[in-house]
Amino acid sequence: MPIDPNLEIYCPACQWEPDGGAHWVCDCGCVWNTFDTGGVCPQCRYRWRRTGCPSCTVWSLHVDWYHGLDEEVAELVEAALSAPSGVCCSLNES
């Protein structure tokens, strides 16, 4: 994913900024930095539409972590993140 110089990434709930560490754990057991891959597990390719915050534990839409995006770019990111990923339950998130 191209990085915009205006882009800031932080938790929409508590403003915690990812520090580049591997704070996210996939169901497959993979531990990685989800912002390196745009919310996709590098091991099983599962696409996490929501990202949990290691600081406040609130789950937010992955795209909501990106701030300073142009409206247009935000829509592209949203579209990319909501693209079918071979997982049948993407419409069934809670």
Ligand SMILES: [Zn+2]
């Ligand atoms: Zn995985």
Ligand SMILES: [Zn+2]
């Ligand atoms: Zn947070």
